[in-house]
Amino acid sequence: MKLTCARELLNHAVQTVQKAVAAKATLPILSGIYMSAKDNKLELQATDYEIGIKCAIDAQVDIPGQIVLSGRYFQELVKRLPGELVGIASSTEDRTIKITAGNSQFNLLSLPAEEFPVLKPLFEKNTTINTLAIKDNVLRDLIKRTIFACATEESRPIFTGALLESTDKDVRMVATNTHRLALKKSILENMNNDENKLKIVIPSKVLNELARLLTSELPVDVHICWEKNKVAFSFEDVYLESRLIEGQYPDYNRVIPPQFGTTATINTALFMDAVERVSLMAKDGEYNVIKFQFNSDEVIITSNNPDVGKAYETVPVITEGTEIAIAFNAKYITDILKNIGTPELHFSLNTPLSPASIKPVNDENYIYIITPVRTS
Amino acid sequence: MKLTCARELLNHAVQTVQKAVAAKATLPILSGIYMSAKDNKLELQATDYEIGIKCAIDAQVDIPGQIVLSGRYFQELVKRLPGELVGIASSTEDRTIKITAGNSQFNLLSLPAEEFPVLKPLFEKNTTINTLAIKDNVLRDLIKRTIFACATEESRPIFTGALLESTDKDVRMVATNTHRLALKKSILENMNNDENKLKIVIPSKVLNELARLLTSELPVDVHICWEKNKVAFSFEDVYLESRLIEGQYPDYNRVIPPQFGTTATINTALFMDAVERVSLMAKDGEYNVIKFQFNSDEVIITSNNPDVGKAYETVPVITEGTEIAIAFNAKYITDILKNIGTPELHFSLNTPLSPASIKPVNDENYIYIITPVRTS
Numbered sequence: 001m002k003l004t005c006a007r008e009l010l011n012h013a014v015q016t017v018q019k020a021v022a023a024k025a026t027l028p029i030l031s032g033i034y035m036s037a038k039d040n041k042l043e044l045q046a047t048d049y050e051i052g053i054k055c056a057i058d059a060q061v062d063i064p065g066q067i068v069l070s071g072r073y074f075q076e077l078v079k080r081l082p083g084e085l086v087g088i089a090s091s092t093e094d095r096t097i098k099i100t101a102g103n104s105q106f107n108l109l110s111l112p113a114e115e116f117p118v119l120k121p122l123f124e125k126n127t128t129i130n131t132l133a134i135k136d137n138v139l140r141d142l143i144k145r146t147i148f149a150c151a152t153e154e155s156r157p158i159f160t161g162a163l164l165e166s167t168d169k170d171v172r173m174v175a176t177n178t179h180r181l182a183l184k185k186s187i188l189e190n191m192n193n194d195e196n197k198l199k200i201v202i203p204s205k206v207l208n209e210l211a212r213l214l215t216s217e218l219p220v221d222v223h224i225c226w227e228k229n230k231v232a233f234s235f236e237d238v239y240l241e242s243r244l245i246e247g248q249y250p251d252y253n254r255v256i257p258p259q260f261g262t263t264a265t266i267n268t269a270l271f272m273d274a275v276e277r278v279s280l281m282a283k284d285g286e287y288n289v290i291k292f293q294f295n296s297d298e299v300i301i302t303s304n305n306p307d308v309g310k311a312y313e314t315v316p317v318i319t320e321g322t323e324i325a326i327a328f329n330a331k332y333i334t335d336i337l338k339n340i341g342t343p344e345l346h347f348s349l350n351t352p353l354s355p356a357s358i359k360p361v362n363d364e365n366y367i368y369i370i371t372p373v374r375t376s
Numbered sequence: 377m378k379l380t381c382a383r384e385l386l387n388h389a390v391q392t393v394q395k396a397v398a399a400k401a402t403l404p405i406l407s408g409i410y411m412s413a414k415d416n417k418l419e420l421q422a423t424d425y426e427i428g429i430k431c432a433i434d435a436q437v438d439i440p441g442q443i444v445l446s447g448r449y450f451q452e453l454v455k456r457l458p459g460e461l462v463g464i465a466s467s468t469e470d471r472t473i474k475i476t477a478g479n480s481q482f483n484l485l486s487l488p489a490e491e492f493p494v495l496k497p498l499f500e501k502n503t504t505i506n507t508l509a510i511k512d513n514v515l516r517d518l519i520k521r522t523i524f525a526c527a528t529e530e531s532r533p534i535f536t537g538a539l540l541e542s543t544d545k546d547v548r549m550v551a552t553n554t555h556r557l558a559l560k561k562s563i564l565e566n567m568n569n570d571e572n573k574l575k576i577v578i579p580s581k582v583l584n585e586l587a588r589l590l591t592s593e594l595p596v597d598v599h600i601c602w603e604k605n606k607v608a609f610s611f612e613d614v615y616l617e618s619r620l621i622e623g624q625y626p627d628y629n630r631v632i633p634p635q636f637g638t639t640a641t642i643n644t645a646l647f648m649d650a651v652e653r654v655s656l657m658a659k660d661g662e663y664n665v666i667k668f669q670f671n672s673d674e675v676i677i678t679s680n681n682p683d684v685g686k687a688y689e690t691v692p693v694i695t696e697g698t699e700i701a702i703a704f705n706a707k708y709i710t711d712i713l714k715n716i717g718t719p720e721l722h723f724s725l726n727t728p729l730s731p732a733s734i735k736p737v738n739d740e741n742y743i744y745i746i747t748p749v750r751t752s
Contacts, residue, residue: 073656073684080653096685104653108685277456277480280449308449309472309484 001065002089003037005057007078007101010086013044013055014078016238019209021071022048032068033075034116035088037061042088045119046071051206052119053213054239065090067097068111077106121239122225122232132198132224134171136235138186139222140214142173143207145184145366148335150204151177161245162207163252164224164231166198170365174252175204180332181255182339185365200226201249206242213238255369257355260348262321264294265361268345271299272337274313278303279330281311289373290330294349295323303330317347326352327375333358336368377441378465379413381433383454383477386462389420389431390454392614395585397447398424408444409451410492411464413437418464421495422447427582428495429589430615441466443473444487453482497615498601498608508574508600510547512611514562515598516590518549519583521560521742524711526580527553537621538583539628540600540607542574546741550628551580556708557631558715561741576602577625582618589614631745633731636724638697640670641737644721647675648713650689654679655706657687665749666706670725671699679706693723702728703751709734712744 014033022030036043042059045052067090078086082102089098090110099106122129143162151159162175172185210233214222222235232241278290282303293300294317301313326349337345342360349356358368390409398406412419418435421428443466454462458478465474466486475482498505519538527535538551548561586609590598598611608617654666658679669676670693677689702725713721718736725732734744 070684076656077653080649080656082649103690104650105688106653106657106685107688109683273456273458274480277453277482280452280456281482307485308446309482312481312483314479 001035001037001067001097002063002087003042003059003061004085004087005042005059007081007084007086009057010042011078013042013057013237014075016055016213017044017046017053018071018075019212020046020048020051020053020240021075022046029068029111029115029117031071032111032116033071034066034068034113034118036066037088038064047117047119049117050203050243051209052241053209054119054121056237063089066113066116068113068116069097069108070111073108077108119239119241121234122227122230122241123223123234129225129227130198132166132171133221134186134188134224135219136214136216136222137219138171139233140211142171142184142186143211145339145341146173146175146182147204147207147211148339149175149177149180149182149368157245158201158247158249161201161203163201163249164198165200171198174249176250176252176255179329179371180335181252181369182336183252183256183367183369187365198224198226199249200231201245201247202231202242203245206240210240213240255355256367257348257350257357257369260321260357261350262294262319262324263346263348264299264317264319266299266315266317266345266347268337268340268343270315271345272334274301274315275330275333275337278311278313279334281305281308282330288330289327289375290333291325291327291375293323293325294319294347299347324349324352326356327373328356328370329373332370336370340366340368377411377413377443377473378439378463379418379435379437380461380463381418381435383457383460383462385433386418387454389418389433389613390451392431392589393420393422393429394447394451395588396422396424396427396429396616397451398422405444405487405491405493407447408487408492409447410442410444410489410494412442412494413464414440423493423495425493426579426619427585428617429585430495430497432613439465442489442492444489444492445473445484446487449484453484495615495617497610498603498606498617499599499610505601505603506574508542508547509597510562510564510600511595512590512592512598513595514547515609516587518547518560518562519587521715521717522549522551522558523580523583523587524715525551525553525556525558525744533621534577534623534625537577537579539577539625540574541576547574550625552626552628552631555705555747556711557628557745558712559628559632559743559745563741574600574602575625576607577621577623578607578618579621582616586616589616631731632743633724633726633733633745636697636733637726638670638695638700639722639724640675640693640695642675642691642693642721642723644713644716644719646691647721648710650677650691651706651709651713654687654689655710657681657684658706664706665703665751666709667701667703667751669699669701670695670723675723700725700728702732703749704732704746705749708746712746716742716744 034045043056045054087100096107097110170185170187174183225232278301282288282290290303296319298314299317303311336358344361346359410421419432421430463476471486472483473486546561546563550559601608654677658664658666666679672695674690675693679687712734720737722735
């Protein structure tokens with residue numbers, strides 16, 4: 001292999017695939033970045049079998065070929081190389097790869113390229129595959145507004161992922177840890193009304209990585225393909241695939257109360273600041289519990305930590321319906337306030353022990369359900 | 377105690393004393409911030425017996441008094457309080473302190489103020505005390521350009537601190553871990569020629585904290601007072617005192633070679649980038665060793681890690697004297713390049729096994745001595 005490419009493009013490609021390089025590789029080859037050069041393209045890929053990422057860039061390819069370099073060292077090096085062009089050439093004498101740029105010359109040991117489990121893109125394998133196209137900013141929004149609600153502990157794997165589902169008129173993402181649930185919908189204009197509805201559960205860490213890569217300045221299409229155990233996202237020069245989490249995702253529609261007896265309209269920023277201050281006094285308490293008293297024109301927020309002290313805050317609200325006292329895990333409230341994205345919200349409640357909802361004002365496509373805490 | 381003060385001033389004072397709050401307090405009272413209010417001043421202080429910090433701010437004091445609040449909670453709370461004014465009042469009924477701001481009200485449990493080891497400023501105790509005044513930007517520069525050379529492991533405590541010394545014409549700071557040494561001098565115009573010469577060793581973590589607080593926009597005087605076991609720095613509204621490290625600091629003048637057989641003049645930025653790249657291939661090697669070949673018009677920098685690969689860089693230099701091959705711990709080189717602060721430097725050497733020096737071009741008041749590594 002022998003090629004020349006732009007340093008910035010190479011750095012972009014290395015940073016793109018880097019998160020799929022296995023951190024603690026049981027198989028040494030998975031700690032590497034695979035590079036394949038032909039037809040004036042250089043394609044990089046990495047996989048740890050949960051997530052696989054490919055990125056292709058332009059290059060002047062003098063001799064085609066495939067190599068694998070240590071992901072860790074190659075990444076650190078490419079980030080620091082001088083000048084605008086980088087040369088990559090495999091030695092004919094030994095297993096080293098020569099990297100040149102400006103006055104720098106590095107000879108990196110390579111790993112055996114034939115051992116690398118090269119990704120087989122879903123859409124190439126199967127022409128009758130399920131597909132769906134969605135704009136990158138829409139997909140990023142679905143992820144960002146729900147993913148924080150996933151479970152972090154592994155005891156029930158299905159909840160460590162988020163559900164991506166398509167219906168006749170929208171695409172939606174749902175995440176829950178069974179104590180709180182976030183649902184975000186996006187209406188698709190050109191919805192495909194055929195049989196192949198999407199309903200898959202994707203690991204939250206893959207979705208976080210995907211959201212990090214969805215950063216185009218102008219909206220681009222993300223093509224989603226899926227089969228029984230895998231999903232792939234392809235956009236611009238990037239292909240990302242992930243294993244799916246198996247199992248039955250619960251019927252989230254049953255968790256959303258059809259109506260509420262009380263709805264308060266609240267300024268998001270004022271509410272956020274007050275909840276954060278009150279939760280300071282709840283930090284060492286059981287379950288981080290803070291109490292809310294919704295009155296007609298204010299919500300009183302309190303906490304009491306016998307070792308530290310008491311907090312008392314009021315925030316103006318407009319409440320319709322019955323006044324109610326209720327308690328929540330403070331973190332479950334601040335999580336949604338950080339992600340809601342509108343200056344005002346509706347906080348809707350029924351009884352002190354039944355699920356409540358938080359929704360943006362004027363947005364029917366985003367809802368957050370939260371279970372209260374029983375206090376004595 | 378009952379007072380009102382500006383939230384921003386209170387936050388400044390709390391952040392100033394915060395680093396002296398004991399993190400793992402063997403004595404619970406040391407986890408607190410002591411506050412004393414009288415004569416329209418509120419004074420905060422904290423100490424962990426190694427470092428003590430006081431900060432005084434204006435306040436409208438209605439009832440004078442002293443209280444101690446948990447440093448951790450008070451700091452988190454003050455940072456987040458709304459509005460411009462904060463009220464602080466001790467309860468007449470129990471041990472709680474009421475903090476009010478905007479619509480927020482907090483009742484914090486207090487610690488017994490009479491147990492707090494209140495700082496006794498050195499200059500109040502003793503009118504014949506040793507003192508020296510120095511501009512804050514000068515002192516900050518002395519610290520920043522030397523402190524990184526201190527030892528981090530505790531096996532020889534004297535090297536975990538830096539020497540602060542005054543002579544007839546300058547003030548200087550010296551730090552070493554015995555493998556490398558940094559010396560920075562500052563000429564003082566109004567040097568006091570009396571007997572009381574400064575020669576003390578201050579813990580590096582106290583100096584780091586001091587440098588963090590020396591951030592005035594216009595130069596201000598820092599008054600330094602010292603006695604056998606203690607030093608105090610006082611500037612603007614801050615008083616900081618530290619224990620001294622006991623023991624004999626070695627004669628650093630003996631470490632500085634009187635002359636060199638080779639001196640290379642190098643562009644700092646180009647040299648830094650090349651050394652950083654070459655050190656990538658040295659990371660897992662013994663002692664992080666990289667090699668330098670100083671020729672008349674270039675320095676060749678190389679490393680070789682049998683598990684990773686080889687690096688080869690050249691940087692243009694102007695070398696006067698003998699050509700020489702030598703090896704150093706790469707970290708000891710990058711540390712000084714990050715702190716040297718001039719676009720060009722002189723790298724001076726004698727033999728492959730004798731100490732070398734790195735100095736800024738056109739600055740006789742800063743020198744860094746580094747011991748080479750023997751390679752086979």
